[in-house]
Amino acid sequence: MKRQKRFEKLEQRPINKDVIVKEWPEEGFVAMKSPNDPEPSIKVQDGVIVEMDGKKREDFDLIDMYIANYGINIANAEKVMAMDSTKIAKMLIDPNISHKEVLKYTTAMTPAKGQDVINQLDFGEMIMGAKKMRERRKPANQSHVTNYIDNPVELAADAAEAALRGFAEEETTTAVSRDAPFNALSVLVGSQTGRPGVLHQCSVDEATELQLGMRGLTSYAETISVYGTDRSFTDGDDTPWSKGFLASCYASRGIKMRFTSGSGSEVLMGYPEGKSMLYLEARCILLAKASGVQGLQNGSLSCISIPTAVPNGLREVLGENLLCMMYDLESATGSDQSFSHSSMRRTWRFMGQFIGGTDFICSGYGAEPNPDNTFAGSNEDVYDYDDIHFLSRDYGQSFGIHSIKEEEAINVRRKAAKALQVVFKGLGLPSITDEEVEAATYADVHEDMPKRDKVADMKAAQDMMDRGITAVDVIKALADGDVNDVAEAILNLQKQKVVGDYLQTSAIFDENWHVESAVNEGNDYMGPGTGYRLYDDPDEWKKVTDIPQVIDPEHFDM
Amino acid sequence: MSDINDLVKSILKQVNQSDGVTTTTDSHSEKQYGVEDYPLYEQHRDIIKTPSGKSLGEVTLDDIKNNRIDRKDLRITAEALKMQGDVAGDAGRKTLQMNFDRAAELTKIPDDRLLEMYNALRPYRSTKDELLEIAEELRSKYDATICANWFEEAAKYYESRKKLKGDK
Numbered sequence: 149m150k151r152q153k154r155f156e157k158l159e160q161r162p163i164n165k166d167v168i169v170k171e172w173p174e175e176g177f178v179a180m181k182s183p184n185d186p187e188p189s190i191k192v193q194d195g196v197i198v199e200m201d202g203k204k205r206e207d208f209d210l211i212d213m214y215i216a217n218y219g220i221n222i223a224n225a226e227k228v229m230a231m232d233s234t235k236i237a238k239m240l241i242d243p244n245i246s247h248k249e250v251l252k253y254t255t256a257m258t259p260a261k262g263q264d265v266i267n268q269l270d271f272g273e274m275i276m277g278a279k280k281m282r283e284r285r286k287p288a289n290q291s292h293v294t295n296y297i298d299n300p301v302e303l304a305a306d307a308a309e310a311a312l313r314g315f316a317e318e319e320t321t322t323a324v325s326r327d328a329p330f331n332a333l334s335v336l337v338g339s340q341t342g343r344p345g346v347l348h349q350c351s352v353d354e355a356t357e358l359q360l361g362m363r364g365l366t367s368y369a370e371t372i373s374v375y376g377t378d379r380s381f382t383d384g385d386d387t388p389w390s391k392g393f394l395a396s397c398y399a400s401r402g403i404k405m406r407f408t409s410g411s412g413s414e415v416l417m418g419y420p421e422g423k424s425m426l427y428l429e430a431r432c433i434l435l436a437k438a439s440g441v442q443g444l445q446n447g448s449l450s451c452i453s454i455p456t457a458v459p460n461g462l463r464e465v466l467g468e469n470l471l472c473m474m475y476d477l478e479s480a481t482g483s484d485q486s487f488s489h490s491s492m493r494r495t496w497r498f499m500g501q502f503i504g505g506t507d508f509i510c511s512g513y514g515a516e517p518n519p520d521n522t523f524a525g526s527n528e529d530v531y532d533y534d535d536i537h538f539l540s541r542d543y544g545q546s547f548g549i550h551s552i553k554e555e556e557a558i559n560v561r562r563k564a565a566k567a568l569q570v571v572f573k574g575l576g577l578p579s580i581t582d583e584e585v586e587a588a589t590y591a592d593v594h595e596d597m598p599k600r601d602k603v604a605d606m607k608a609a610q611d612m613m614d615r616g617i618t619a620v621d622v623i624k625a626l627a628d629g630d631v632n633d634v635a636e637a638i639l640n641l642q643k644q645k646v647v648g649d650y651l652q653t654s655a656i657f658d659e660n661w662h663v664e665s666a667v668n669e670g671n672d673y674m675g676p677g678t679g680y681r682l683y684d685d686p687d688e689w690k691k692v693t694d695i696p697q698v699i700d701p702e703h704f705d706m
Numbered sequence: 707m708s709d710i711n712d713l714v715k716s717i718l719k720q721v722n723q724s725d726g727v728t729t730t731t732d733s734h735s736e737k738q739y740g741v742e743d744y745p746l747y748e749q750h751r752d753i754i755k756t757p758s759g760k761s762l763g764e765v766t767l768d769d770i771k772n773n774r775i776d777r778k779d780l781r782i783t784a785e786a787l788k789m790q791g792d793v794a795g796d797a798g799r800k801t802l803q804m805n806f807d808r809a810a811e812l813t814k815i816p817d818d819r820l821l822e823m824y825n826a827l828r829p830y831r832s833t834k835d836e837l838l839e840i841a842e843e844l845r846s847k848y849d850a851t852i853c854a855n856w857f858e859e860a861a862k863y864y865e866s867r868k869k870l871k872g873d874k
Binding site: 359382385393399476620623628642647661 | 744745748751762766770776778779781782783787801806810811812817820853863869
């Protein structure tokens with residue numbers, strides 16, 4: 149065939165490198181509704197669920213049993229399950245019905261009912277739903293802080309800069325798992341230098357992650373994964389009861405935690421049982437609810453290529469975020485993994501979460517260039533900062549971050565690198581040179597950093613754990629080195645762990661350690677003129693609008 | 707039906723616990739805290755203590771510099787978790803409260819033992835008897851009734867749903 153010139157050019161556009169596939173229900177390649185999904189149903193006898201979504205209690209697998217025993221508000225269940233799903237869906241976008249009132253209905257739904265309600269909504273309606281059903285009044289954001297060689301000094305500098313930019317949470321992970329204690333320590337010091345009150349985690353295997361938290365080297369945890377089918381769950385090396393117990397282990401040490409799940413994971417693991425992604429995700433959300441965790445990170449996450457390959461994929465992703473909110477859980481809404489070659493599609497990936505506003509719009513946003521993101525690259529990274537600021541300014545809508553000045557970044561990066569230098573010295577870890585401090589101050593990528601002795605660092609990281617080093621030792625090292633403000637910030641973080649206010653739903657801290665959660669700063673959206681509005685928040689609006697790129701009309705040369 | 711009876715029994719136990727119907731004389735478990743008491747850090751800092759009984763005002767940079775703070779002392783106590791459980795329950799979040807109630811029981815268990823207990827609950831790790839032994843340990847050694855029930859419930863379902871050691 150002779151090629152038509154326009155079609156030839158279109159074929160070369162970045163979007164056409166993205167892979168999309170036809171629905172294939174038997175293998176779970178269907179976003180919102182599979183012919184194999186069960187119909188919603190419930191039977192309650194003497195306060196016990198004896199049938200759920202077409203299955204009798206004796207046929208329940210462990211996930212069904214756990215959800216039926218703990219996840220559903222049984223008192224309202226029969227009434228809600230008998231309601232038309234469109235009626236519940238309409239409540240989500242009716243500004244006259246409060247967030248609290250809607251929860252009375254939505255927390256009594258079975259997984260199939262939750263799925264059915266979401267299926268009534270188009271994308272715009274889901275945005276409206278998120279506006280009201282998000283737990284915290286004010287949206288926030290989370291960043292990834294990593295680099296390809298686990299350089300601790302650069303981690304501290306990047307953590308400090310991200311904190312200054314407004315991220316309320318920071319998540320690190322490792323290139324090499326044995327570096328975990330150093331990564332946790334570096335981000336602890338960096339985040340509290342950048343802005344006291346920022347929370348941070350180190351995403352590693354379940355047991356190590358808990359250990360780091362027990363030592364006070366992290367302040368929250370998130371990578372506690374759950375799956376929607378029994379075989380996937382078992383392959384993930386847990387059961388609902390072990391995960392529920394783990395949730396309580398974290399709370400027993402005063403550590404905030406949320407679960408993680410996301411559509412497409414069961415497909416990737418090979419056990420979707422022919423069900424739709426949304427139905428399986430509804431089961432994950434109820435697993436989180438049943439475990440009594442305060443929140444969930446979902447929205448396909450690292451599996452994003454699966455739902456976005458099939459029709460309605462990104463509608464499903466916002467749908468599962470919204471469903472999480474409808475079960476009264478904190479929502480950290482992904483947008484954390486690169487999936488598309490198209491800038492336009494990449495932007496639309498987060499538009500629903502951004503315009504609706506969620507507890508954490510991204511989980512997380514790359515606070516380093518993508519090649520240094522050891523989570524395999526985020527949908528947004530450092531080079532998108534100005535695009536995001538312009539979007540916030542254009543729409544008057546919070547992304548949870550704001551513009552900073554170059555000299556502020558330089559100062560805070562240097563301060564964090566120096567603070568870590570002091571900590572390493574105080575704890576007897578391999579020394580950080582002045583040259584490294586200076587490099588981290590001005591660095592963009594890990595290649596900008598002088599090489600460190602990786603073997604010595606790894607040994608010292610293990611030794612640090614063997615010696616039982618805790619946050620108290622870190623505070624002492626900082627105070628002994630006269631870095632008292634950072635020492636004070638880390639001490640305040642430990643005190644907050646003793647009190648536990650930030651274990652409540654959707655909790656973050658401001659720079660004065662005032663906690664903002666669903667308990668004291670709950671979402672009060674009731675239609676136009678209510679709820680959080682960036683353009684009505686003078687301090688934050690100024691940070692978004694008064695940016696270096698702005699030209700002052702007074703300085704126009706007419 | 708024994709399945710249902712056990713469940714009702716365990717739920718009733720948890721409800722009784724979360725209502726503060728306990729026999730301890732601890733003054734904190736008598737008062738019910740609520741949404742209006744939150745944040746506890748701002749409103750009740752005076753009554754919250756570290757595990758060794760220090761008030762938060764007694765924990766300063768100076769104390770840390772002079773080694774007057776044990777490195778493991780900056781931890782939440784069962785009492786503070788019960789208070790947060792009250793707040794969560796008052797805010798309408800019963801499952802979160804139940805989690806805090808379980809957590810309150812776990813505060814006394816050493817880190818390493820707690821990790822072992824978690825690992826024992828993972829699939830195919832334990833026999834039914836091993837899970838029941840941990841339940842007994844939780845009950846007798848740590849007075850952790852809710853968590854003991856949790857392990858017993860897991861043992862029962864792991865047996866019928868084939869997640870015990872050797873089932874793989």
